[in-house]
Amino acid sequence: MPEPTTQRQIAHALLTVRGIARLAELRDAGVTAATISRMERDGEVLRLARGLYQLSDATLDAHHSLAEAAKRVPKGVVCLVSALAFHELTDQLPRQIWIAIRQKDWPPKADGTPIRVVRFTDRLLGEGVETHLVEGVPVKVFGVAKTIADCFRYRNKIGLSVAIEGLREALRQRKTTAGEIARQAERGGVATVIRPYLEALTANG
Incomplete structure (x- = not known):
């Protein structure tokens, strides 16, 4: 069965499901901190706080x-x-x-x-x-x-x-x-x- 093949795809899939994820959760899924840094630099993810990320195009809830x-x-x-x-x-x-x-x-x-x-x-x-x-x-x-x-x-x-x-x-x-x-x-x-x-x-x- 086809699965996400790149770290970016894995990170995107995880953040889509969880909404917000810790860096530790992303690492556990096989995504390195360097990949997340590149995704942040490229505007794909937002750093909400230290070690806490969300997709930049995620729909924000009022809460x-x-x-x-x-x-x-x-x-x-x-x-x-x-x-x-x-x-x-x-x-x-x-x-x-x-x-x-x-x-x-x-x-x-x-x-x-x-x-x-x-x-x-x-x-x-x-x-x-x-x-x-x-x-x-x-x-x-x-x-x-x-x-x-x-x-x-x-x-x-x-x-x-x-x-x-x-x-x-x-x-x-x-x-x-x-x-x-x-x-x-x-x-x-x-x-x-x-x-x-x-x-x-x-x-x-």
């Missing part, structure tokens, strides 16, 4: 930066303002990608799209995680109720008004229920903080 962040921080989960924006619950356009990682995980190097790391306990990092495909890349994002609870937990980092806006929009758009938000708030230790806002918004219909 392209999340796909890039997922490749750079494979164990991380998109959280807080970035998760609110993904779920269309805020007008904020975060200049950085908010990523939750474990307490002992290494943060990514400063290169490419700015990433803001927030450290979660293993228990809180493993709850309420959804996986969405963006440009062929699996991206882990906290679900709506978990994101709202986290925004109240980290209100000093992102601002209470952002957390309240997210809560209001989540209920207005019926993307989750007050009960589910209350459950996630309980697990995250912010039930007493969120309760008055939840009661006020549900009382107003």
Whole structure:
């Protein structure tokens, strides 16, 4: 059966399937760093960050930066303002990608799209995680109720008004229920903080 015969063809095939690939993934497929450098010079591929590549003619998703962040921080989960924006619950356009990682995980190097790391306990990092495909890349994002609870937990980092806006929009758009938000708030230790806002918004219909 015919297979890609040149390194360029192999690289093109891999990047077409995966959307974004690390240099290590390309090397594993038999493509050298020198070939990728030539492809970058010839305008065939784009270097997104150190060791991270994409075809230059790839169609970019609105959430392209999340796909890039997922490749750079494979164990991380998109959280807080970035998760609110993904779920269309805020007008904020975060200049950085908010990523939750474990307490002992290494943060990514400063290169490419700015990433803001927030450290979660293993228990809180493993709850309420959804996986969405963006440009062929699996991206882990906290679900709506978990994101709202986290925004109240980290209100000093992102601002209470952002957390309240997210809560209001989540209920207005019926993307989750007050009960589910209350459950996630309980697990995250912010039930007493969120309760008055939840009661006020549900009382107003």
